[in-house]
Amino acid sequence: MTFIPKPHEIYKHFKGNLYQVVTIAEHSETGEQLVIYQALYGDFKTYARPLAMFTGEVDRQRYPEVTQRFRFELQGAEADRQAHEADAVSGTQTAAVQTKTAKMPSTASQPAAAQETPIVAQNIAAQATATATQTIIAPVSPAEDEEPALDPLVLEFLDADSYEEKLNILAGLHHRITNEMITTMAISCDIEVNDGEPEERYEELKNCLLTMEKFECNRLR
DSSP: OOOOOOTTOEEEETTSOEEEEEEEEEOTTTOOEEEEEEESSTTOOEEEEEHHHHHOBOOTTTOTTOOOSBSEEEOSTTTHHHHHHHHHHHHHHHHHHHHHHHHSOOGGGSOHHHHOOOHHHHHHHHHHHHHHHHHHTOOOOHHHHTOOOOOHHHHHHHHOSSHHHHHHHHHHHGGGOOHHHHHHHHHHTTOOOOSSOHHHHHHHHHHHHHHHHHHHHHHHO
16 A cells, blocks of 8 residues: 555655645546645645655656655654655565566576567567656656745744744744745644734734643643
């Protein structure tokens, strides 16, 4: 079973921006699984991407300088879950291939005629390999290339494990906070902050986080 993102989880694209998973959908015609996710920046657009593409690894040939392993990397306390589950799937697939290979008869014992690959088959295989290579190194959409990076403190806020940490980070952003930052942080916490001036929205977000912190403290007692 492949790694499946969960609703409300936050993922960082390898170019720096953050997205929140809304749900996992199924294509009505093909049955293909799709990840529905929302950008935590800009116009907060909602996107759909095939599960295999969302959970796939970064193309090292096209982006050799990128250190992030996955195209979308899970953030937060359960960040290790993605790598563990992906490695488990990879290990299972490798074992299956090795088992299948071990069961295959040796080509040395087969007649020479059976070992010869027709030229037509070789050409088809070469064309398939070329097509696959073109697919792998195909450039990502311009929208991904042009994504602006989020403020580092906003990233820390989204990655914080407690409301106390989030409040401390929010206070550090107070002198330069923007409406876009507030909206991003509010969405990540499932908080609805009314439209208005940044200072008003900052206070509203802070008060909501203070309330949630009290519930968090009471629950841990």
